[in-house]
Amino acid sequence: MADKIPVLKERKNFVATRNACKVCSPLGGSIAYKGIKGCVPVIHGGQGCATYIRRYLISHYKEPVDIASSNFSEESTIFGGEANLSAAIQNVITQYKPEVVGVCTTCLAETIGDDIGQALRNYKAANADDKSIPEFVYSSTPSYQGSHMDGFHETVAAITKTFATKVELNEKVNIFPGFLSTEDLRMLKDILEDFEIDYIMIPDYSETLDNPVWDTYHRIPDGGTSVEDLKMMGGAKASIEFGPVLNRGNLAGRVKNKDLALTGAEYLEKEFGVKKFGINIPVGITQSDELFEILSDISGKDIPKKYTMERGRLIDAYADGHKYVFGKKAVVYGEEDLVIAMTSFLDEIGVEVILAASGGNSGILKNEIEKCAPVHGKTTEVLGDLDFEKINELCIDMKPDFIIGNSKGYYIARELNIPIIRVGFPIHDRIGGSRLKHIAYKGAQENFDKICNAMMEYKQENSEVGYKYI
Amino acid sequence: MSKYIKDRTPQIVTIGEDQHDLACEKKSVAGSVSQRACVFCGSRVVLYPIADALHIVHGPIGCAAYTWDIRGAMSSGPQLHRLSFSTDLREKDVVFGGEKKLYSALTELIEAYKPKAVFVYSTCIVGVIGDDVEAVARQLTKETGVEVIPVMSEGFKGTKKDGYKAACDALMTLVGTDDDYVAPKYSINILGDFNLAGELWILSEYYKKIGVEIIACLTGDGRIEQVRRCHKASLNVVQCSGSMMHVAKEMKDKYDIPFKKVSYFGIEDMSDALYEVAQHFNDPELMANARALVSEELAKLIPALQPYRQKLEGKKAAIYVGGAFKAISLVKALRLLGMQTVVVGSQTGNKDDYNLLSKICDKGTVIVDDSNPNELSDFVKQTGADLFIGGVKERPIAYKLGLGFCDHNHERKEALAGYVGMLNFAKEVYASCMSPVWKFIEK
Numbered sequence A: 001m002a003d004k005i006p007v008l009k010e011r012k013n014f015v016a017t018r019n020a021c022k023v024c025s026p027l028g029g030s031i032a033y034k035g036i037k038g039c040v041p042v043i044h045g046g047q048g049c050a051t052y053i054r055r056y057l058i059s060h061y062k063e064p065v066d067i068a069s070s071n072f073s074e075e076s077t078i079f080g081g082e083a084n085l086s087a088a089i090q091n092v093i094t095q096y097k098p099e100v101v102g103v104c105t106t107c108l109a110e111t112i113g114d115d116i117g118q119a120l121r122n123y124k125a126a127n128a129d130d131k132s133i134p135e136f137v138y139s140s141t142p143s144y145q146g147s148h149m150d151g152f153h154e155t156v157a158a159i160t161k162t163f164a165t166k167v168e169l170n171e172k173v174n175i176f177p178g179f180l181s182t183e184d185l186r187m188l189k190d191i192l193e194d195f196e197i198d199y200i201m202i203p204d205y206s207e208t209l210d211n212p213v214w215d216t217y218h219r220i221p222d223g224g225t226s227v228e229d230l231k232m233m234g235g236a237k238a239s240i241e242f243g244p245v246l247n248r249g250n251l252a253g254r255v256k257n258k259d260l261a262l263t264g265a266e267y268l269e270k271e272f273g274v275k276k277f278g279i280n281i282p283v284g285i286t287q288s289d290e291l292f293e294i295l296s297d298i299s300g301k302d303i304p305k306k307y308t309m310e311r312g313r314l315i316d317a318y319a320d321g322h323k324y325v326f327g328k329k330a331v332v333y334g335e336e337d338l339v340i341a342m343t344s345f346l347d348e349i350g351v352e353v354i355l356a357a358s359g360g361n362s363g364i365l366k367n368e369i370e371k372c373a374p375v376h377g378k379t380t381e382v383l384g385d386l387d388f389e390k391i392n393e394l395c396i397d398m399k400p401d402f403i404i405g406n407s408k409g410y411y412i413a414r415e416l417n418i419p420i421i422r423v424g425f426p427i428h429d430r431i432g433g434s435r436l437k438h439i440a441y442k443g444a445q446e447n448f449d450k451i452c453n454a455m456m457e458y459k460q461e462n463s464e465v466g467y468k469y470i
Numbered sequence B: 001m002s003k004y005i006k007d008r009t010p011q012i013v014t015i016g017e018d019q020h021d022l023a024c025e026k027k028s029v030a031g032s033v034s035q036r037a038c039v040f041c042g043s044r045v046v047l048y049p050i051a052d053a054l055h056i057v058h059g060p061i062g063c064a065a066y067t068w069d070i071r072g073a074m075s076s077g078p079q080l081h082r083l084s085f086s087t088d089l090r091e092k093d094v095v096f097g098g099e100k101k102l103y104s105a106l107t108e109l110i111e112a113y114k115p116k117a118v119f120v121y122s123t124c125i126v127g128v129i130g131d132d133v134e135a136v137a138r139q140l141t142k143e144t145g146v147e148v149i150p151v152m153s154e155g156f157k158g159t160k161k162d163g164y165k166a167a168c169d170a171l172m173t174l175v176g177t178d179d180d181y182v183a184p185k186y187s188i189n190i191l192g193d194f195n196l197a198g199e200l201w202i203l204s205e206y207y208k209k210i211g212v213e214i215i216a217c218l219t220g221d222g223r224i225e226q227v228r229r230c231h232k233a234s235l236n237v238v239q240c241s242g243s244m245m246h247v248a249k250e251m252k253d254k255y256d257i258p259f260k261k262v263s264y265f266g267i268e269d270m271s272d273a274l275y276e277v278a279q280h281f282n283d284p285e286l287m288a289n290a291r292a293l294v295s296e297e298l299a300k301l302i303p304a305l306q307p308y309r310q311k312l313e314g315k316k317a318a319i320y321v322g323g324a325f326k327a328i329s330l331v332k333a334l335r336l337l338g339m340q341t342v343v344v345g346s347q348t349g350n351k352d353d354y355n356l357l358s359k360i361c362d363k364g365t366v367i368v369d370d371s372n373p374n375e376l377s378d379f380v381k382q383t384g385a386d387l388f389i390g391g392v393k394e395r396p397i398a399y400k401l402g403l404g405f406c407d408h409n410h411e412r413k414e415a416l417a418g419y420v421g422m423l424n425f426a427k428e429v430y431a432s433c434m435s436p437v438w439k440f441i442e443k
């Protein structure tokens, strides 16, 4: 018999990270670039980074995810990577004919100090008479400065700053949904359309990372927000941004540049006076209500009946199922904004979150959780910059009834013989990760059902009687 | 072939149409969305299955996070290899150097996890900030008594193949350090099997049956003490994905141990692997055992394959895998199922591999080195393939275009080696090719 994966008896903090609860920045950056129409991401660094990131994304989205690499060689680390970057861009243009090329940097490119802005300007100057030259945008995403979430938001901000200009006021609304599932994005778009809101979503990878089947291979998948739309952002009548943490994930660890960049919506507010509405990711009734009220305000329309009905059915389900979940203890882990939103949802259904854990390290997690989880938030153990082994050890000591987060926590649940509710990213051990619902009343409905059923199943499977009527 | 990147055309050949020899062993073209990874990936793949060692990735978090417990390499005992350790370098480490962090990280980990040895993988950034990983390793070995072995696997310093080399160098520092071991009469090492889905266990059963003991497998179900004494074996049997050739060659030079290249996929290659070992020891009893084993296995397998062959006859397959030697076995295995290979390629094949491939494949077959999604999707369309055999990164390409898919890479969870593996392979190919869902996809 094979041994178990070793778990330490003694509890201590380690210098090393043991089973990271985060991935690296250019992964997040690439996802954000996938949300622009006709965009091909280029990761400026070693070949491995891009290939690993592609594999990680493909395993979740079950879709082709093309991301090019500038494929550093030894010479590039000595003489700079500009030549490789231009070669990569040239080859991407020949192969893909992109409308936009989005460059993110790796640790390597940042460490040797490549100036991407300059490199792109040089490239444009050298190809000035080429009419087919795409738009460029780049973001600085070294992983030693944050996780995939920082890379994602850094890139969203870069996209905003690159394309938004002073334009005449328009009727559009900018939506910065953060890192949601493709199904979430589609639901959100439906909601906006039902309010007849003309929106610009940054980023919108709901199609590019979740395609129907194809009869011929698409070099660049359809979908995404067009540059034309992105250029209108500065004249929008409002911006809505989900999540209080956003790009603050690595605030605690910065050395050189301690100033935080503005987020997309903050930038638009400061530069062009576009009013910003900031809310948590709308998970659960309380947080979703906030979204619907804002949408109703902005559009001047009542909340469509479809949604008041969804809300009503959800509350009805809460009533039907409340006993199965009341007093249960949960451990929530993942990206900080998702952890905050999930904790609030669990708090509103009567689950006690005993540990809220993240690989992110904004320093504001505790405060945000206290704000949004009025019942148990004050006593929840809230820890940032954690890894999975630490979470595992805490779970062993704290004995939760279930854990909720991405599929990487599966091994913890397995050893403790408790349910895992899969939410967020990545989902590498099930199909349908991109179809998971988290937001709005429908997302809450799905997760409420899942949690209730997991509790019932657990009881059923572990009971001697084996009731088939519960 | 102008829609492909110009620099890539030498690396694509259609048998009977193109005259040039296939170019290979080149660095990937920048911007080509290569399916390859990096030097580090090569080293990690090779060393990962050593289950009682502690593996720590020195660098920022990504390199470690992406390789956490993703492979099906199984261990019969310790599972320490399944934990992912990283120094998770932050900005201050990059600015001021990461040696101190590496040192204290390892001091703690060695004390807590008591590994039999430690592998420290250098990643790109370490090569640039100039940490002296070797010095830290030496110091730790001295202080803790646990061998700390640096693996010089900075991603940018070549291709995946250079990573194999770096891993082999690391292994060679252990080989020969246990000289007291007395080997049984007929003993071999298995090189280049990683015990994916327990495949090594299938093979060692076979070898045991014919009367041969395995001293060490590099590195499937690997243990440090086996690596230390593997120089006592009389023969190295190398599964030729290329990854372990360096070790085989070095052991030949240093310890005069001969090696044989084999493959365990498909009936022919599997049987050859057994015969060649039996022949090496020149003992008629071993050969008789091998013959008996092969006929016994075939008597079971051939009829079992029949129903699948009937349905699969005439279907076309595309193959794109890491090592070309595996591709060769796959072409033969597919033929056994009545299937024809119309596209075949690998990430790391060499001249000999590709020459052999162009001999055994039919006219019109596309052979490609270091390909990418655009090319692969064109090739399968162009040739009308029904099935794609590859790794995770190829799967969505196949499914998007309505082709069956069979995973033949390091993540696979089905044993495909040996006779039972051949049957599993047939089942998997069958399950994917014959599924009724493809009728909904217009081709």
Ligand code: SF4
Pocket: A024, A025, A026, A045, A048, A049, A052, A105, A106, A107, A108, A142, A143, A144, B059, B060, B061, B062, B063, B124, B125
């Ligand atoms: S952490 Fe940095 S170096 Fe490692 S894979 Fe990510 S970007 Fe590449």
Ligand code: SF4
Pocket: A045, A046, A047, A048, A049, A050, A052, A108, B038, B039, B040, B041, B059, B062, B063, B122, B123, B124, B125, B153, B154, B155, B156
């Ligand atoms: S940083 Fe270097 S070693 Fe790490 S994945 Fe990227 S290319 Fe490979």
